[in-house]
Amino acid sequence: MRRVGFVSLGCPKALVDSERILTQLRAEGYELVQDYQAAELVVVNTCGFITPAVEESLEAIGEALRENGNVVVTGCLGERPETIRERHPKVAAITGQADLEGVMQAVRALLPHDEEPFTGLLPLASERGRPDARAVRLTPRHYAYLKVAEGCDHRCSFCVIPQLRGPQVSRDASDVLHEATRLVASGTKELIVIAQDTSAYGRDLRHRVSRYGDRDVEAHLVPLVRELASLGAWVRLHYVYPYPHVRELIPLMADGALLPYLDVPLQHASPRLLRAMRRPGGSESHLRTIEAWRRVCPELAIRSSFIVGFPGETEEDVVELLEFLTAARLDRVGVFTYSEVPGAAANDLPQVPEELKRERLDRVMALQQKLSAERLASKVGSSVAAIVDDYDELPGAVVARTTADAPGVDGVLRCQTDGTVKIGDLIEARVTGSDEYDLFGTCTRTLPWRPALAFGSAS
Numbered sequence: 478m479r480r481v482g483f484v485s486l487g488c489p490k491a492l493v494d495s496e497r498i499l500t501q502l503r504a505e506g507y508e509l510v511q512d513y514q515a516a517e518l519v520v521v522n523t524c525g526f527i528t529p530a531v532e533e534s535l536e537a538i539g540e541a542l543r544e545n546g547n548v549v550v551t552g553c554l555g556e557r558p559e560t561i562r563e564r565h566p567k568v569a570a571i572t573g574q575a576d577l578e579g580v581m582q583a584v585r586a587l588l589p590h591d592e593e594p595f596t597g598l599l600p601l602a603s604e605r606g607r608p609d610a611r612a613v614r615l616t617p618r619h620y621a622y623l624k625v626a627e628g629c630d631h632r633c634s635f636c637v638i639p640q641l642r643g644p645q646v647s648r649d650a651s652d653v654l655h656e657a658t659r660l661v662a663s664g665t666k667e668l669i670v671i672a673q674d675t676s677a678y679g680r681d682l683r684h685r686v687s688r689y690g691d692r693d694v695e696a697h698l699v700p701l702v703r704e705l706a707s708l709g710a711w712v713r714l715h716y717v718y719p720y721p722h723v724r725e726l727i728p729l730m731a732d733g734a735l736l737p738y739l740d741v742p743l744q745h746a747s748p749r750l751l752r753a754m755r756r757p758g759g760s761e762s763h764l765r766t767i768e769a770w771r772r773v774c775p776e777l778a779i780r781s782s783f784i785v786g787f788p789g790e791t792e793e794d795v796v797e798l799l800e801f802l803t804a805a806r807l808d809r810v811g812v813f814t815y816s817e818v819p820g821a822a823a824n825d826l827p828q829v830p831e832e833l834k835r836e837r838l839d840r841v842m843a844l845q846q847k848l849s850a851e852r853l854a855s856k857v858g859s860s861v862a863a864i865v866d867d868y869d870e871l872p873g874a875v876v877a878r879t880t881a882d883a884p885g886v887d888g889v890l891r892c893q894t895d896g897t898v899k900i901g902d903l904i905e906a907r908v909t910g911s912d913e914y915d916l917f918g919t920c921t922r923t924l925p926w927r928p929a930l931a932f933g934s935a936s
């Protein structure tokens with residue numbers, strides 16, 4: 478068997494691409510190995526979103542070349558082959574993002590099978606009959622990212638994703654639902670729905686219907702999410718624009734069908750700056766929307782991300798952002814300094830000095846830390862449902878996530894149990910303490926996997 482190593486960089490969307498490539502490699506009889514020395518070839522799936530991500534990708538390619546020498550590059554940075562070749566002329570092949578066939582062609586050419594090709598395609602006897610048994614997953618078994626669309630139709634001035642990934646191309650609802658059904662059948666308890674703009678799902682398809690089971694389902698976020706909710710897993714939404722139809726999802730959250738969680742990347746609060754970013758809204762409309770959502774679902778957890786130091790940002794803009802954060806009391810906030818991306822329209826605008834960007838980042842982070850600590854402290858004494866991600870250092874202790882926390886980006890619940898709790902279990906816990914980002918608690922019981930009962934507060 479020919480042996481392939483794999484390095485996966487970037488966001489959850491890139492991670493889903495990595496899973497597809499790994500699944501195809503294994504389906505074609507390649508052995509997936511964990512270290513450079515054992516591999517005959519290494520595939521590096523890169524990120525090219527912002528300058529630090531480009532640098533990280535170039536460093537990862539350099540390391541793979543040093544340690545192995547036979548390297549295929551794919552992913553977002555692969556859309557800029559000249560940037561890669563300039564630093565690493567010895568890369569064997571370069572393909573663009575989500576180009577599964579391109580990667581496979583390169584691997585087949587560089588590492589042809591010397592055995593009877595068809596035997597390698599047969600599933601192992603032990604894997605036959607297991608749903609989704611051949612799919613390679615880079616997430617733990619109990620949660621999975623479900624990508625509903627590729628590309629993006631927006632033109633935010635700081636972003637080159639539409640150039641790299643092209644316009645939005647959605648999957649049919651039936652395609653998404655079949656994948657979700659397989660995932661849930663193979664033990665996935667949390668489906669995390671992603672796209673560049675999840676709320677625009679299906680627009681490019683004009684919301685066409687497709688057949689799923691005995692019914693037609695529209696390629697539209699609301700009916701899709703209704704169907705996903707009926708599968709019996711937690712369903713979490715990421716990268717949602719606050720479009721009016723998002724309002725229709727909030728009652729599903731209030732009813733417990735959908736996790737009361739929204740990741741809404743607002744990017745700023747100043748309408749003037751948002752216009753320069755080519756994004757809608759401003760603090761007033763953001764607040765109106767958030768208040769309307771919370772009226773319907775008070776336990777809704779909102780995550781957002783913001784950019785400080787965008788070209789032309791003034792002190793008044795920063796104050797507006799600080800005032801917005803104070804009023805909005807968001808649950809989770811990511812703050813980044815603006816970073817130039819080759820090819821982004823915002824590069825032509827007057828830049829904010831690096832020192833000022835850092836100073837603004839510190840101010841926003843300090844405020845949000847205080848707000849986050851207050852919000853988490855208000856949960857002390859309550860009972861929450863959580864899913865167990867890992868074991869903690871002390872015997873019987875686990876690291877879990879409540880419905881308000883997405884993996885990798887939000888906080889955790891560090892929880893003491895009686896030692897019988899396993900990774901992937903759903904538990905009920907009493908919250909006993911908190912800090913700026915995390916909760917601490919004691920497990921009161923393991924909840925049966927009856928997802929309709931599993932959402933929100935367990936008290």
Ligand code: SF4
Pocket residue numbers: 629630631632633636637638639673674
């Ligand atoms: S919505 Fe804006 S920031 Fe997000 S991928 Fe599209 S262009 Fe980029």
